[in-house]
Amino acid sequence: MKIAIQGIAGAFHEEAARLRFSHEPIEIVPCLTFRELAAAVASGLADKGIMAIENTISGTIQHNLELIREQQLWISDEVIMRIRQHLGGVPGSSLQSIRKVYSHYMALNQCRPFFEAYPEVELIESEDTALSIRDVAIAGSTEMAAIGSALAIARNGLIVLGKEIEASKQNYTRFLILDRLPQTPTACNKASISLVLKSDPEAFTQAMALLHNWNIHLAKIESMTIPGQPWHYRYYLDLRSESEGQLAELLADIESLAVSIQLLGKYTAHTL
Numbered sequence: 001m002k003i004a005i006q007g008i009a010g011a012f013h014e015e016a017a018r019l020r021f022s023h024e025p026i027e028i029v030p031c032l033t034f035r036e037l038a039a040a041v042a043s044g045l046a047d048k049g050i051m052a053i054e055n056t057i058s059g060t061i062q063h064n065l066e067l068i069r070e071q072q073l074w075i076s077d078e079v080i081m082r083i084r085q086h087l088g089g090v091p092g093s094s095l096q097s098i099r100k101v102y103s104h105y106m107a108l109n110q111c112r113p114f115f116e117a118y119p120e121v122e123l124i125e126s127e128d129t130a131l132s133i134r135d136v137a138i139a140g141s142t143e144m145a146a147i148g149s150a151l152a153i154a155r156n157g158l159i160v161l162g163k164e165i166e167a168s169k170q171n172y173t174r175f176l177i178l179d180r181l182p183q184t185p186t187a188c189n190k191a192s193i194s195l196v197l198k199s200d201p202e203a204f205t206q207a208m209a210l211l212h213n214w215n216i217h218l219a220k221i222e223s224m225t226i227p228g229q230p231w232h233y234r235y236y237l238d239l240r241s242e243s244e245g246q247l248a249e250l251l252a253d254i255e256s257l258a259v260s261i262q263l264l265g266k267y268t269a270h271t272l
């Protein structure tokens, strides 16, 4: 099975894919951007995709919710993985010699407090952690370092300058498994939807009351601006319920309040 990931081999996406599909042979399809990843699944180039959606330190990647909706992908599962960020430099480098540190922006955001003690270090965004580590190894400069996994650092012959430098040990990333077509899960207790409500000021309160009526738990909500419609929002909701029937009833009820509602996936919730 071909799995599209964001990043090259050695990126956290690869680790998460191997964790989720540990019982079957998989072929990794590397994609440099999240947009490329979504397109690989939508076009059938990959059978499935795995996409980071939120991290417990650096937050939600809202843009990925938009990509899933726009490309009409289906969320069929989620994976939660502990992320340990290490700082890697070439042999001979040290925390005193480095001036530029490269990584994926989500990884940089997980580690910013560590660098407060090193004001001479510039943090620079790159496509992914593994690529940054490879590029530092190729450049061979003691002024450069990169943030990523212990595995990628070792594979590229770098040394660890900082171990587990994330701002909190409670550092988890939640990844979504994406399919081209809707799947019918044997069991599920979570649904993700995109919702635009009518411009009635009461609509949001009424929608929340419906959740309460159907005993549905709101696990997560994101609101995003809609280009061309100032002060009007699209909501992305993760809903939890032990009853699939109640979820279906809720979606039918909410339709009367909505301009648009889209089911993005149904799956089983994972917890720590």
Ligand SMILES: O=C(O)C(=O)C[C@]1(C(=O)O)C=C[C@@H](O)C=C1
Pocket: 006, 007, 010, 011, 012, 013, 014, 052, 055, 083, 104, 106, 107, 127, 128, 129, 130, 173
């Ligand atoms: O650059 C990588 O290694 C990735 O897989 C990307 C990514 C992300 O998108 O959040 C994955 C997990 C970590 O939170 C940091 C970076």
